[in-house]
Amino acid sequence: MEAYDLLIVGGGPVGLFAAAMAGLHGIETAIVESLPQLGGQLTALYPEKRIFDVAGFTSITAADLADALIAQAMHYRPALRLGVTAQSLEAQEGGGHVLVTSQGELAARAILVTAGLGAFLPRRLPAEGLESFEGRGVYYIPPALREFRGKDVVVVGGGDTALDWTWEIAQHARRVYLVHRRDEFRAQPGSLDRIRQLPQVHLRTSCELRGAMGDGSLSHAVLEHLADGLQETLEAQAIVSGLGFHAQLGPLKEWGLTFQGAHAVAVDPATMATNLPGVYAAGDIAAYPGKVKLIATGFGEVGIAMGPIRTYLHPELRGGLPHSTNLKGAMERS
Ligand SMILES: Cc1cc2nc3c(=O)[nH]c(=O)nc-3n(C[C@H](O)[C@H](O)[C@H](O)COP(=O)(O)OP(=O)(O)OC[C@H]3O[C@@H](n4cnc5c(N)ncnc54)[C@H](O)[C@@H]3O)c2cc1C
Known part of the structure; x- marks a missing residue:
């Protein structure tokens, strides 16, 4: 069984920073x-x-912040178990501890x-034939937007996520079809108006995605117009x-963790320790007064958790964490 000093459950911004600190x-x-x-x-939501309240950046897109955090974490080469719950x-x-995951221990x-x-977990697109194109034309998390350059793209949904993607992808794609099964959208006021002004965006309301086709690579999306049941086949090299x-x-x-409310794990804010020995929590899931x-x-x-974790792993290393500026070989460490 693979064994590590520390397993980080969750690769969001906080888990990524933790991987860098631990490394x-x-x-x-x-x-x-x-x-x-x-x-x-x-990346998912x-x-x-743009984020305006992360130290060091007047403003940064969430994707760029994620990229920077990933680069910082990967400098220390943590093992990655992606697509694993x-x-x-x-x-x-x-x-x-032994952590039992969806893919082994x-x-x-x-x-x-x-x-x-x-x-x-992504809300699955309710259409046939999509699985074979997943990650190669059918996306639950879109790739870099430049991948859509010159393509015909179908975006499915009627909320903020779908409208934001439509706007962003439309800056690169040849055409974007926004497919929504209702007549009305549930998005921020103004998002629909700005999309309507783009000639390359075509709305398909009261429509559902029914399937995807292609010989090797995705070439077409099949829609059904719900009012009359008629099908429409669109050229599409990507479905998002x-x-x-x-x-x-x-x-x-x-x-066996102590929960505070339904969604948060109670921790001691002085150490970020949970009620289970050797188990710590940080980020959105951690709860304490004033969180x-x-x-x-x-x-x-x-920053608070890493000292106690280090002492838990190495009881001889008591006291707080040293400043990174005092760590010999920090730049080379990986
Ligand atoms: C629309 C929106 C705008 C926001 N704007 C801001 C902002 O401007 N400024 C700001 O500071 N914050 C903002 N936030 C909040 C911020 O995104 C969160 O505070 C932050 O993402 C929390 O990071 P995290 O790493 O704790 O958790 P998450 O980002 O939620 O990451 C947790 C990760 O853990 C994974 N995971 C969970 N359970 C398991 C499991 N059992 N096995 C494997 N993996 C698991 C999840 O898949 C997920 O990827 C915003 C949030 C939203 C939704």
Whole structure:
């Protein structure tokens, strides 16, 4: 069984920063993330929105912040288990834990839960023939927007996610079809108006995506007009889901952690320790009096947790974390 000093459950911004901090302080780490991509809410929920309250950046898009965090974390080469959901946690006699995941077991001496809102799973597009094109034309998390240059793209959904994607993709694509099964959209006022002004965007309301076709690569999307049942086949080299994700805390609830409310794990804010020995939590999932759910807070919580985690792993290293500026070989560490 693979064994690590520290398993980080959740590859969102807080888990990524934790991987960097852990690496910096010589702690061998693996990140377990249910999505096939790192970044958490930044990449899954609002990649193109600008963030104004992260230290060091007047403004930065969520996608760019995620990229920077990924680069910082990967400098220390944490093991990555992507598309893998942490399911149950078993404490071992004599210390240490075995994490049972959707793809096997991992052993670690300490666990840091940075699971945010829970494991993200995409709301599946209800159409036939999509699976074979997943990641190669059919996307639940879109690739870099330049991938859409000159293409005909179908975006499915009627909320903010779908409208934001339509706007962003339309800056690159030849045509974008926005397909929504209702007549009305549930999005911020103004989003629909700005999209309507783009000649390359075509609305298909009261329509459902029924299928995808292509010989090797995706070439067409099949829609059904709900009013009359007529089918329409569109040229499309990409289909993007704007249906969003649902988050499942599910398995974590069985670990024996003390929860505060339904969605947050109670921690000691002085150490970020949970009620389970060797299990810590940080970021949106961690709860204590006065908690503020912000990226900046999550980064601070990682700073608080890393000293106690290091001491838990190496009892001889007592006291606080040394400043990174005092760490010999920090630049070379990987
Ligand atoms: C629209 C929107 C705008 C926002 N704007 C701002 C802003 O301007 N400033 C700001 O500071 N904050 C903002 N936030 C909040 C910010 O995104 C969160 O505070 C931050 O993402 C929390 O990071 P995290 O790493 O704790 O959790 P998350 O980002 O939620 O990441 C947790 C990750 O853990 C994974 N995971 C969970 N359970 C499991 C499991 N069992 N197995 C494997 N993986 C698992 C999930 O799939 C997810 O990727 C915004 C949020 C939203 C939705």
